[in-house]
Amino acid sequence: MSGMRFETSQGLRQGQHLALTPKLIQAAEILELPLLALRERLDRELETNVALEIVEPGDDRPLKRDLSNARTSDSREDAPQGGGSTEFERLRRMERTYGDQWSGDRDYRPTRSGGDSDEDPKLAAMNNTAGNGASLTEQLLEQWSFSDIHDPELRAAGARIIEYISPEGMLNADLETIAQQSISIPGCDWSPAILERALLRLQHELSPPGIAASSVRECLRLQAEALLEESHTEATALVWSDALLLLETYYDDFLANRLPKICEASGMDYARIDAAKSVMRRLTTAPGFALVPPSNEPIIPDVVVELDIDANEYTVRLPDELIPRLRVSREYQELADDKTADKAARTFAGDSVRAAKTLLEAIEQRKTTLARVTRAVVARQREWFEHGPNFLRPMPMTELAEQLGIHVSTVSRAVAEKWMASPRGLVRLRDFFAGGTENSDGEDVSWNAIKAMLKQVVDAEDRKHPLSDREIAEQLKARGVEIARRTVVKYREQLSIPAATVRKVHA
Template identity: 30%
Template sequence: MKPALQLKLSQHLALTPQLQQSIKLLQLSTIEMQQEIERYLLENPLLERDDDVPESFASAQSFDSPYQQEASQSETASEPAAQGDDRDSEPPITPADVDDDRWASDAGTYSGAGRDEDDDSDAQDIHAATTSLRDHLGWQLGMTQLSERDRSLVRFLIEALDDDGYLSTPLVELWETLPPEYEIELEELEIALKHIQNFDPTGIGARSPQECLALQLRALPVSREGELALRIVEQHLELLAARDFAKLKRLTSSDDAALKAAHALIVSLNPRPGAHFAAHDARYITPDVIVKKLKGKWTAYINPDAYPRLRVNRLYAEILAQQRRGNGNLTGQLQEARWLIKNVQQRFDTILRVSQAIVERQKQFFEHGEVAMRPLVLREIADILDLHESTVSRVTSQKFMATPRGIFELKYFFGSHVSTDTGGACSATAIRALIKQLIGAEDGKKPLSDSQISEILGQQGIVVARRTVAKYRESLNIPPVNLRKTL
């Protein structure tokens, strides 16, 4: 075949570096965005933080931030405007417009007030986090008068405990790992384990949940309900887990009052005695949007703590402007700084628009709670704001909203719907809330089955199948009917 040149016309989507950066910033969470901005600040000398911005700056719907003004002053008039510059004509919202007293009274879960009232529990959590289980047991071992050989065996078993305080590896397997020249007998390991089981916290060193509960019951003062509880734990724990109280009463020859007291005693025990000393990885959330009720209307505005304050370095910008032949590297970094400032601005603008649209459609949720949540899909918000559905998906992923009812991810307000008898629709979130209410108000002696819950919802006009009720119940971590039965 003879080679030849051909001219072909075609269309393809080209993403400019500025658009790529805008998409990347939009899909990042607040923490990830802050890390990305820190990287730009280290690499770009023309980009800096604007520390002169007052702390009261909230920047709501107008987004007239000082660093945006700086960026606009340093740009030429011929530079095209960024995508999404359309703004609503509503006046900007600042923290001064917010009724702080009302927010404090309604917030509950969001307000940081009241934490000082629980200083004792905070101190205990800090102490538990700084003192490990092995250190705690080692300190008690040092207070004993055991021989050095016995102490070594106890330390060996302490190292074999898991985070919950259980000895999950059988003693025989641990004994086989010891060097033969030490001539250690299996009975010596059993004695060392008995020493550990006498340490604090009670129940430590158990080889099963049954043994853990039994150790705690034996440490309690002798009582009638304690003896019955110990008998149930040692012989009939499976029946108690299955809530087969009728068979338990028959096997233990006890009445309802005695069995109820023994059950309450067992429930009060700690099946994971070592978990209190485990280090907890705390995950902090910085909400991007705060929702409050202003003049009878639920309104969203950007959280000032999540809004980075950036500007172009004036000194470098003036030097570049005075030079006839600009430095190519610095000129590119100046353009990169301007892009970043505009893209950060556009990111929060889009988040605010989507958040306000969600608030307007879910205002009944803010007034009455989950039972009033209405069905909502990404396409509905995308059509209202003239955005692509993928853009709304990026905005609602890993972005959080602080409300008087708690902090929620934006995706929480979207959900499927179930048809009603009247031809309307009910959201899955509202149905889960109704199921939770029905189970919370049920009679413990005769709990509601999934079929009964389905019938009750049907009487309220919500057509839900039994398997759908079971699915929603499991998503709420609510056990089935046989495990919810009480005496």
């Protein structure tokens, strides 16, 4: 066997690769932000970058002025005269205002009052804003503190269990786990019996009913028991008794809509079961939201599509009025360009001005890209705007990216979490992008359009004789769309449509 030999050599190779500079990264981040998130991002930039300022209404003066002309103008307040004494005085004023930030104190935040007052308007607004209310845990602990519990061990165990209650009001850990995780806490070596007693007291002491339930079934049962106790008439009490019976004894059959089996076993008729079902709609699986409602962010459209009746064309505009108009501060631009200014001041001003310009370029690029993508969507999906969801055409992102000459990731970022206000209401931009198939006429039909057809078929069925998945597939085939039964099942589940056995309405 010949010996192995190692050699070294030099070679030249050409290649291309994409380097993501900080400027490109910021542009991608700005493009991906929806309108509200962009507004928050700009508010943070205004707080951290002193070279960025809001353009007030009526203040549209040009950004830069010629420093050489400014120095020869006697009317300019800050023009250097007498050997530049006024210029140095201007620098001293700025150093007194922003000296901490120049020296590297990143926690310093200058005010932006625009007047001579020392009060920061943003800080004043924050001080006048109502604070967040008490959390669910705090409210439940307060209720527990007022309960008639004299056993210190039981009270402590109940307080510990409250810490494991989820925002929905459900107990998200079993008692064994709570006991194991409490052993290391002094005085918290509780027996299972103590924890069980504490949990039962919590379920009956805390309000609203259903708090501290270990399962959805128990949560609904606790609420039904409370409403049964509050019943003032025999008829109401009977209905809640039937509801409680369904939850306690026939829960699985009730969920599976096996009403004939329940009628045979319980002696109730369909009318009584329907009445119980009706009152059970008042129950909730998240009683904790009654004390601390979940935060619902408003939907603000990023683009608005309107029909120009005269031209019979759909127009696209961006609601820029919700975003403040920004520009680079004239004072900091001039300071960055002034060769006679203090070096530290010039460096700070130059860095701030460059960061502000990069941000403004990213904002403009976001506007341009979002408008281009939306116009292309409107042109491709015009039939959707005119006739509805059934006429949504397949439109992969790669196809639109090739049409616009941009990368597919740019299209993805442009439509991410964005909403469109259209003549047909609010719609996610991303919903326009989907694959599809051909119908019997050879026309392209998107998967979302097929889902809309499926929902229409189910909505129009006879609930006493609901359509099976195979029958739904046959109905779609009659409309020109042929898909497999398993595809019907997949789309039905994505639309949260239950199976035929659950949809069936019993006489």
